[in-house]
Amino acid sequence: MSESCRRDFLSHSGRAACAIAIGGVGVELGRRACAQDAWTIEANRCVNIRLGVTGASNVCESCATSCVLPLSAVRAVNDHSQCGRCCICPAYFDVLSPVGPDGLPTKKLCPRDAITRTAIGEVDPYDPLNNFYEYAIDEEKCNGCGRCVMECKDPAGLGSIRLEVRHDLCLRCNRCTIASNCPEDAYRRVGPEPPPASKLEGAHG
Amino acid sequence: MTAKQVAVLGFSILVGGTLGCSPEPAADSPRPANASPDKGVGPVEPPQTADSGPRQSGARQRGVVATADLPKPDTLSEDDWPQFRGAKRDGVVRSSVRLARSWPADGPPKLWEVAVGQGYSAPSVVGDRVFLNDYDEEQSEWMVRCLSLESGAEQWAYKVPKRIRPNHAITRSAPATDGGFVFSIDPKCELHCVDARNGKLIWKVRLPQAYDSPIPAWYSGQCPLIDDGKLIVAVGGRALLVALDKATGDTIWETPNPDAIPVSHSSVMPIEIDGQRQYAYLTLQGLVGVSAETGEQLWSFPWKFNTAVAPSPLPLGEGRLLLTSGYHAQSVVCQVTRVDGQWSAAEVAAFPPPPRGWNSEVHTPIYYQGHVYGVGKSKRGMWTCLDLDGSELWTSGREASFGMGGYVLADSMFIALDGKSGALRLIDAGAGEYRQLAEAEILSGPDVWAPPVVSAGKLLVRDLGRLVCLDVEAHGEPLAASPGPKN
Numbered sequence: 001m002s003e004s005c006r007r008d009f010l011s012h013s014g015r016a017a018c019a020i021a022i023g024g025v026g027v028e029l030g031r032r033a034c035a036q037d038a039w040t041i042e043a044n045r046c047v048n049i050r051l052g053v054t055g056a057s058n059v060c061e062s063c064a065t066s067c068v069l070p071l072s073a074v075r076a077v078n079d080h081s082q083c084g085r086c087c088i089c090p091a092y093f094d095v096l097s098p099v100g101p102d103g104l105p106t107k108k109l110c111p112r113d114a115i116t117r118t119a120i121g122e123v124d125p126y127d128p129l130n131n132f133y134e135y136a137i138d139e140e141k142c143n144g145c146g147r148c149v150m151e152c153k154d155p156a157g158l159g160s161i162r163l164e165v166r167h168d169l170c171l172r173c174n175r176c177t178i179a180s181n182c183p184e185d186a187y188r189r190v191g192p193e194p195p196p197a198s199k200l201e202g203a204h205g
Numbered sequence: 206m207t208a209k210q211v212a213v214l215g216f217s218i219l220v221g222g223t224l225g226c227s228p229e230p231a232a233d234s235p236r237p238a239n240a241s242p243d244k245g246v247g248p249v250e251p252p253q254t255a256d257s258g259p260r261q262s263g264a265r266q267r268g269v270v271a272t273a274d275l276p277k278p279d280t281l282s283e284d285d286w287p288q289f290r291g292a293k294r295d296g297v298v299r300s301s302v303r304l305a306r307s308w309p310a311d312g313p314p315k316l317w318e319v320a321v322g323q324g325y326s327a328p329s330v331v332g333d334r335v336f337l338n339d340y341d342e343e344q345s346e347w348m349v350r351c352l353s354l355e356s357g358a359e360q361w362a363y364k365v366p367k368r369i370r371p372n373h374a375i376t377r378s379a380p381a382t383d384g385g386f387v388f389s390i391d392p393k394c395e396l397h398c399v400d401a402r403n404g405k406l407i408w409k410v411r412l413p414q415a416y417d418s419p420i421p422a423w424y425s426g427q428c429p430l431i432d433d434g435k436l437i438v439a440v441g442g443r444a445l446l447v448a449l450d451k452a453t454g455d456t457i458w459e460t461p462n463p464d465a466i467p468v469s470h471s472s473v474m475p476i477e478i479d480g481q482r483q484y485a486y487l488t489l490q491g492l493v494g495v496s497a498e499t500g501e502q503l504w505s506f507p508w509k510f511n512t513a514v515a516p517s518p519l520p521l522g523e524g525r526l527l528l529t530s531g532y533h534a535q536s537v538v539c540q541v542t543r544v545d546g547q548w549s550a551a552e553v554a555a556f557p558p559p560p561r562g563w564n565s566e567v568h569t570p571i572y573y574q575g576h577v578y579g580v581g582k583s584k585r586g587m588w589t590c591l592d593l594d595g596s597e598l599w600t601s602g603r604e605a606s607f608g609m610g611g612y613v614l615a616d617s618m619f620i621a622l623d624g625k626s627g628a629l630r631l632i633d634a635g636a637g638e639y640r641q642l643a644e645a646e647i648l649s650g651p652d653v654w655a656p657p658v659v660s661a662g663k664l665l666v667r668d669l670g671r672l673v674c675l676d677v678e679a680h681g682e683p684l685a686a687s688p689g690p691k692n
Contacts, residue, residue: 084373087422088512095512095532099489103419103467105512122370127393129422130372 037191039165039176041074045186048146049162063163064145066181073169074144074178076114076137082160085120085132090157091148092117092135103129110148114141139166264415265454268398268406275407275452276400279331279384284661286330288381289428289472291613294517296571298615302662303679305643306618312629312645313675316663317357323669324376325567325652327611330354330660331384334401337672338389340367340375347391349380349399354663357674361404369393369424374652374669377426377470381436386451388436392424394468396438398454408454418442418468426470426515430484433497437475439486441468445502446486446495458500466490470515478524479543485518485526492518492528494541494548506539506550516569519577521593525553531566531582533559538593556595559583563591567609567654571619573634578619580607588621588632588639601639605630611656618642620657620664620677627653627668647673 043049047060063074088095088104092115097107108115120134137148144163152161179187281287283299290296305313322340329336335352347367351360369375369392380389387401390412398407413420418441430437435457436449444459445466471487475497482497491508495501512532519527521538529536536556542549556562563581570579570591576598577591585606590598601607608624619632627648633640648668658665662678 086373090512090532093512098509099467099512101465101467103422127420129419130370130424132372 037189038167038172039170039179040188040190041163041165042186042188043162045184046146046149046163047184047186048149049159049186059145059147059150060183061145062181062183063178063187064143066178067144068171068173068177069169072144072178073166073171074163075139075142075166076144076146076148076161077164078135078137079160079162080134082158083135084158084160085134086157087129087131087133089117089133089135089152091115091152091161092133095151109151110142111145112141112143114138115148135161137161264411265408266406266410267408267454270400270405270407272452276385276402278386281331281384284330285332285384286328286658286660287383288329288431289327289379290517290569290656294430294472294474295520296569296613296656297573298613298659300615300659300661302616304616304618304659304662304677305679306631308631308643308645308677312647313664313677315647316355316674316676318671318673319352319357319359320670321667321672322376323371323374325374325654326376327379327655327667328352328658328665328672329380329382330658330665331382331401334360335665336380336382336387336389336401338376338378338380338391340369340392342371342375345369349387349389349397349404351387351401351404352672354660354674357672363397363399363404363406365391365395365397367391367393373423375424377424379428381429381431383431383451386431388429388431388451390425390427390429390438392420394418394420394425396429396454398436398451407452410449410454412438412440412468413442416440416442416444416447421468421470422513423470425468426472427468428472430473430475432475432484433482437473437484439468439471439473441466445488445493446473446484446500448500460493460495460500460502464490470513472517474517474520476518476520476526478541481543485520487514487516487518487528487530489514492526492539492550494550504541504548504550506541506552508537508539510534515567516565519569519572521572521577525593527570527572527577527593529556529563529565529570531564534564535559535562536564536595538595554594563589563595563597567624568611568656571612571614573614578612578614578634580610580612580621580624582609586610586624588619599638601641604639605641608650609652609654611654613657613659615659620659622648622653622655622657622666624650624653626650629657629666647675 064072067073093105094107094109095105097105100106114137116136118134119131121132123131146163149161149163153159326338333354335354337350339348339350345368346364349363375392378390380387382401385401387399389397394412396412397409436451439446445462446460448457466488469488474485476483476485484495484497486493489510492506493502494504496503508528510530511534514530516529521527524541525538527538535558538553539550540553560583565579566582570577580586581589586608588601588607607621610622610624612619612621617634619634621630627650629645629647630641631643633642653668655667664675664677666673
């Protein structure tokens with residue numbers, strides 16, 4: 001190899017090494033920056049969560065069907081402090097199903113049977129339709145389809161069930177497919193800045 | 206009540222239970238289906254009536270009023286509002302007292318107000334007496350209260366110890382009175398007959414126990430009906446409807462209920478079709494018509510409702526009835542006919558299905574001059590005028606929303622409440638469009654659902670904590686001709 005060729009080789013190699021180093025630093029810096037971000041659902045944009053939109057036929061299932069994970073990182077979450085603990089919960093029962101002799105709808109709403117119902121507080125076995133009930137969501141079953149969220153709305157529901165991104169499950173993809181498919185741009189990346197307001201517009205109180 | 210209030214109340218109940226409230230079932234609770242028939246529920250009360258079999262032991266009780274001292278019904282006037290939706294149960298005030306068509310900026314003059322427990326029950330009025338179902342949460346007492354219409358001063362209160370925790374408030378039902386007897390159904394479905402003069406118990410019956418019927422979710426919402434000297438109530442379970450003797454509570458007739466249709470939150474509606482007096486009753490399975498004379502079921506109209514039915518069937522004349530309810534239910538008009546002695550009911554017009562089509566979750570709409578008026582469930586509860594096919598002729602649009610507030614027609618005006626804010630609004634009933642005449646902030650939301658009551662120029666409205674009496678009379682204006690509807 002001639003002297004000039006060796007110089008050229010070293011020169012190119014040095015440039016390439018510098019470029020790789022700079023690129024690597026950039027990628028690492030970007031990765032670290034993204035690691036501080038997270039995907040979240042803006043409640044007042046999500047068609048399932050926001051109040052004033054009723055009817056399970058219009059439920060949006062993008063969160064359940066678009067996530068790259070086998071079971072979506074989005075889950076339904078019940079805020080028990082906001083729950084009315086109704087006997088005939090429109091998120092638990094399919095209120096369009098026929099009513100049985102016990103006065104309750106005969107079908108449940110959740111297609112994955114992810115919601116459990118437990119009588120709580122002062123239980124009167126002689127007046128079961130006016131007992132209070134706790135509705136718990138099994139996150140091993142829930143896939144974030146949003147049906148229960150859609151039904152838990154004013155005035156039949158109180159809006160206590162919402163969709164949330166489980167950050168321990170989320171892969172934080174740079175180009176989140178849920179965000180790409182979200183019809184209302186409700187699925188958003190948030191960084192160090194404060195997350196969107198969680199109080200629902202039009203909520204009780 | 207906000208969700209937080211619900212939670213706080215629920216927590217209070219939890220704490221109360223932990224601190225030693227009796228774990229025994231409430232005395233007024235029905236016996237569950239799998240309970241032993243010989244085990245009573247709550248304090249044992251001896252059977253008091255001859256028709257009380259073992260299954261109904263303790264379900265009926267006589268009061269202390271002697272037969273010779275039983276009250277006599279009053280002759281009711283056009284100013285009286287003796288029951289739910291008034292004397293004709295159509296939500297129309299027929300008083301000749303002219304009402305003001307505008308209000309001062311701070312609303313009509315307030316005559317009085319009294320504190321009430323959380324609920325949606327409307328008062329009934331005969332003469333100077335206001336009757337109201339109420340509940341005292343501190344004392345755990347359910348009450349029928351009698352107040353002076355002039356001053357609001359309490360005349361008497363019939364009190365029953367009863368544990369009723371709030372489940373979207375507590376009271377829902379309006380008393381029915383003929384001025385002598387007062388009939389009230391408490392949230393746990395016990396029917397009480399008290400003396401309108403002093404509030405003394407004449408008789409009572411635990412309907413769930415007597416008829417093997419469950420207490421509905423969100424408690425009883427039915428308002429009893431006095432008709433042709435009888436008391437008519439829906440009971441579910443062993444019988445669908447029953448007619449009772451006003452003075453004794455004895456059964457006059459029962460409508461068999463072979464399908465075990467549960468009692469709804471709807472109230473029995475008296476109707477007359479083809480010259481026959483009947484009672485129409487709306488359930489989750491549809492509408493039934495019952496002979497007023499015998500209790501025999503004459504016809505039925507199956508229709509699918511969901512979760513609960515609160516509105517009553519609305520007669521539209523000539524055998525037509527409008528059925529509506531919330532929870533995604535579709536409204537419909539049915540036609541009842543009699544051909545060769547055989548009764549039948551058929552669909553005339555099904556409204557568009559919700560959420561686009563109109564329906565009402567809480568209130569029975571009002572039929573006035575060929576149109577149906579009321580607050581729709583969708584779109585925040587707009588005031589709506591419909592034709593009999595369900596087409597919306599006009600609405601309050603962006604001008605006003607009413608949530609699930611109550612309303613009444615008086616002197617060619619609708620007096621309507623915004624169920625969310627408590628705003629009181631006056632609407633011109635003859636304008637052919639939404640024309641608001643006045644608005645006042647009297648009450649506070651949420652859940653201002655009790656229908657307003659007008660008697661002798663006084664307006665009674667309530668929210669979850671106060672019953673307020675307002676002077677809405679147009680003082681000094683000449684008497685009008687009868688403002689009744691031209692149905």
